[in-house]
Amino acid sequence: MRTASEHAKTIVKATAPVIEKHGVDITTAMYKRLFQNEDVKEMFDAAAQESGEQPRRLANAILAYSKNIDKLENLGPAVTRMVQRHVETGVKAEHYPYVAEALLPAIRDVLGAEVATDEVLAAWGEAYWMLADILIAAEAEAYAAAA
Numbered sequence: 586m587r588t589a590s591e592h593a594k595t596i597v598k599a600t601a602p603v604i605e606k607h608g609v610d611i612t613t614a615m616y617k618r619l620f621q622n623e624d625v626k627e628m629f630d631a632a633a634q635e636s637g638e639q640p641r642r643l644a645n646a647i648l649a650y651s652k653n654i655d656k657l658e659n660l661g662p663a664v665t666r667m668v669q670r671h672v673e674t675g676v677k678a679e680h681y682p683y684v685a686e687a688l689l690p691a692i693r694d695v696l697g698a699e700v701a702t703d704e705v706l707a708a709w710g711e712a713y714w715m716l717a718d719i720l721i722a723a724e725a726e727a728y729a730a731a732a
């Protein structure tokens with residue numbers, strides 16, 4: 586399990602207001618990058634993209650995470666819901682790098698290099714992998730239980 590450093594957590598919490606303001610722009614840009622991979626694109630419900638619903642869900646999840654990164658117990662039900670959808674759609678550990686590689690550049694695209702500095706992106710990278718490892722472990726358990 587990877588954990589974000591205290592420094593990274595501080596930066597992530599401090600960027601919550603910009604995530605609140607620009608979250609949907611970021612996740613919309615992130616899905617545009619992610620869906621360059623056709624196999625990954627097929628995992629998603631097209632209607633939930635076109636209505637903007639899935640970009641909103643992901644933006645809300647990222648915002649809640651940035652606010653609660655030092656009290657993750659607050660995210661319990663949201664994490665359960667993500668794990669459930671991920672297991673239904675066949676998300677596996679090997680998919681997580683694709684989302685990281687789409688999300689971090691999308692943050693920079695939308696916020697610009699002056700706000701999304703290398704330090705900010707590195708902090709979000711640490712935070713991403715901390716949450717990813719929580720999800721990956723819970724999903725592995727759910728797949729094992731279903732087998």
Ligand code: HEM
Pocket residue numbers: 625628629630631633639642643646647666667670671674676677680681682683684713716717720
């Ligand atoms: C830390 C990383 C991730 C976060 C925070 C995250 C978050 C979410 C959230 C909030 C939802 C919506 C759950 C709901 O229905 O309420 C969701 C659904 C979903 N996620 Fe993720 N996710 C992550 C990684 C991934 C990865 C790596 C993949 C695979 C490429 C993936 C594929 C999906 C799919 C296919 C759905 C269902 C969306 C639909 O209905 O079209 N996610 N995720």
